[in-house]
Amino acid sequence: MQMQVSPLAQKLAQQLSMIYQEVKLNESVDELATSLITLMHIDANALPPEPFCNHWTEEDVVLITYGDSIIEDNCPPLQSLHCFLDESIGSSINSVHILPFFPYSSDDGFSVIDYSSVNESLGSWQDIKAISEQWHLMSDLVINHCSSRSAWFDNFIKGEGQGSDYFYTASPEDDLSAVVRPRTSPLLREVETGKGTQFVWCTFSEDQVDFDFRNPEVLKSFVSIIRQYLDAGVKIFRFDAIAFLWKTIGTSCINLPQTHEVVRLLRTLIEHARNDAVIITETNIPNTQNLTYFGNANEAHAIYNFSLPPLLLNTLITGNCLYLKRWLMSMPPAQDGTTYFNFIASHDGIGLRPAEGLLSDEEIQILTTTVQDFGGKISWRTSDNGQQKPYEMNISLYDALQGTISGPDQWNFERFMCAHAIMLALEGIPGIYIHSMLGTQNDYQKLENTHHNRSINRHRWQVDALEKALTDESMHHAKVLSSMKNLLDIRIKQSAFHPNATQFTLHLGLQLFGFWRQSLDRKQRIFCISNVTDQPQLLPLSELNLIITESWYELITDSEITELTQELTLLPYQSVWISNKGHNG
Known part of the structure; x- marks a missing residue:
């Protein structure tokens, strides 16, 4: 009697056939599928999660941090991080992305020596699991x-x-x-x-x-690694540098069909093992290519919105939102089961490839020159024709926003908060770098020690120095942390900020950047508007067509708007969230 093959095994075999269609295997795809199911410790008859299911809400915000971003004597850094999360972040953020916490030899963790161990200088698997018990844990899968x-x-x-x-x-x-x-x-x-x-x-x-993924043994090894991470409490997987996974001589060796199929295969396995797990692809590539990693809602659950950081920085240093507005209008709404992962600062620099085709070469030149004037560095790449082109800008976000193309000014803090008010309101899940929560500035000493440009934005805070910075009223760090938490505490209560809530771009000129969000149940609406210039700007409320039979509130200042025909004066870099529901959503 012929043994019945499970739907999961059939699906995996089909995906494996696509991946290895040009590779001679030592075993059949059916045997390989069975091996993967066994390695993943899942029931071959397990039912897949509901299609087009959103595993996130408006309450989801991710803190991005290294395991040793906060250090103290005689305490494992992961435990120091845990204390910081408990004492300084609290309920404002419900998810934590701990950047590679494995033994490594270079690139601050992204050159992994051993995928199955926690770097002893950081702590232990017990420390990782302790964090995962309080926050949704996001981990890198350094798979390329x-x-x-x-x-x-x-x-x-x-x-x-x-x-x-x-x-x-x-x-x-x-x-x-x-x-x-x-x-x-x-x-x-x-x-x-x-x-x-x-x-x-x-x-x-x-x-x-x-790695050479033409060898299925490589795939098997990574499936075992994924299983271990799931057991350690990982819910969100960041597929690092995934676009380069599959190579074929004579091609670009980026975004090849087999790469996309590997993502689909790993998603099949992961979601059968934990049906609320999330895959985020890290693809620092031009915007149109990046969007392809959604597949047909069957690849990444979320993709990094890599075009947002350079476009938002361009907007705030020029005082003109033309390019940011054009891009936002062109972005397709993410269908259910997928969403964007929004960020404006990270452990890496501000990538410029995602701005290609969106900003002109002249705009990019102005941007890179301004960043260099503010103490930043530029990393380079070799283009198709052998030219050296700027690849990313390396600078702390707080320092990147210290002024405009005219130079530094007095609006550093306001401009920095404006950037986050915009990012936090956009369609998608927000990710906030720990150094943005703290207003950390360029680390020139670390840059000098490592000679790696990215080190400028990878500061390690000593606990004593951090505590002093957060209590010294003459410094900006406490003000940044308090203001960021206030914005977050407002955001996570608004149903219109669900990652998949409707979004429309507003047309308010080039000095006011605005968009409109509406909750999935259509009960809450929020108009998110920011003055992106260093001069006061008038916002005629009549242009928003606010429904006069409803009450309207400005959420950030927690104030009621009583006159719907008035003009609001937005101070330099002021943002407003105008909602038909009060502060608590």
């Missing part, structure tokens, strides 16, 4: 590459053992002219191995060696 100091790569050099066939190799004679990558370092690294001289593929650096 690993450290050249890993046991896997050691075995590659030996030519035997697990990992000996895990890495992608090519020949210097291959035509690699079409390859797209974000670095200027050599793509191929010459290595002497037990099998002779080989040239390993290094998309990012010679210490970060790319």
